[in-house]
Amino acid sequence: MNFSSKLLENAVEEFSKLPGVGKKTALRLVLHLLKSTSAEVHQFSNSLTTLKDNIKYCEKCHNISDEVICEICSAPKRDNSIICVVEDTRDVMAIENTHQFQGLYHVLNGLISPMDGVGPGDLTIESLVKRVQHEDVQEVIFALSANMEGDTTIFYLHKKLKDFNIKISTIARGIAFGGEIEYADEITLGRSIATRVPYENTLIR
Numbered sequence: 001m002n003f004s005s006k007l008l009e010n011a012v013e014e015f016s017k018l019p020g021v022g023k024k025t026a027l028r029l030v031l032h033l034l035k036s037t038s039a040e041v042h043q044f045s046n047s048l049t050t051l052k053d054n055i056k057y058c059e060k061c062h063n064i065s066d067e068v069i070c071e072i073c074s075a076p077k078r079d080n081s082i083i084c085v086v087e088d089t090r091d092v093m094a095i096e097n098t099h100q101f102q103g104l105y106h107v108l109n110g111l112i113s114p115m116d117g118v119g120p121g122d123l124t125i126e127s128l129v130k131r132v133q134h135e136d137v138q139e140v141i142f143a144l145s146a147n148m149e150g151d152t153t154i155f156y157l158h159k160k161l162k163d164f165n166i167k168i169s170t171i172a173r174g175i176a177f178g179g180e181i182e183y184a185d186e187i188t189l190g191r192s193i194a195t196r197v198p199y200e201n202t203l204i205r
């Protein structure tokens with residue numbers, strides 16, 4: 001691309017670093033912002049820097065939060081005895097939308113993926129083990145995507161948790177292999193939580 005302005009080129013460069021945004025889309029977005037008022041552009045950039053500077057991760061479940069302990073963890077109505085383990089905040093949002101789950105979450109912040117250099121130590125697994133040890137947890141549900149990384153992560157977590165006196169289950173795979181949880185429709189996802197199965201039953205013997 002031949003830019004008529006270095007400033008324009010820099011802005012396009014930044015936008016095209018975003019996932020799924022190519023140079024053409026980046027240019028379209030930047031030109032759109034350029035047509036907006038100064039106040040609008042400042043509001044746009046402020047919301048991003050304020051987000052980055054002020055966002056917290058819940059000390060308990062590691063979900064993105066405005067407070068040290070997130071709204072879900074601090075809600076008195078939630079069932080503290082069940083923890084649903086998910087990859088990231090998008091899954092929490094998807095499951096909350098189903099209104100089928102009243103327990104708490106644990107956000108791993110990724111999945112084990114040796115190909116991408118992500119090992120167990122990069123995730124919040126130790127913190128999950130501590131919660132099971134010290135909190136009144138009776139059941140852990142794995143709600144991870146049905147792909148290689150999800151399966152590897154579940155296998156590892158199960159090894160870490162199997163000696164505790166808790167129920168370990170996995171959401172029913174109404175979600176096809178390779179299916180991402182965040183894309184599952186609410187009814188399918190809600191049902192797959194309600195009809196979860198003991199993890200051991202899913203292992204091929």
Ligand SMILES: [Zn+2]
Pocket residue numbers: 058059060061062063069070071072073074
């Ligand atoms: Zn929390």
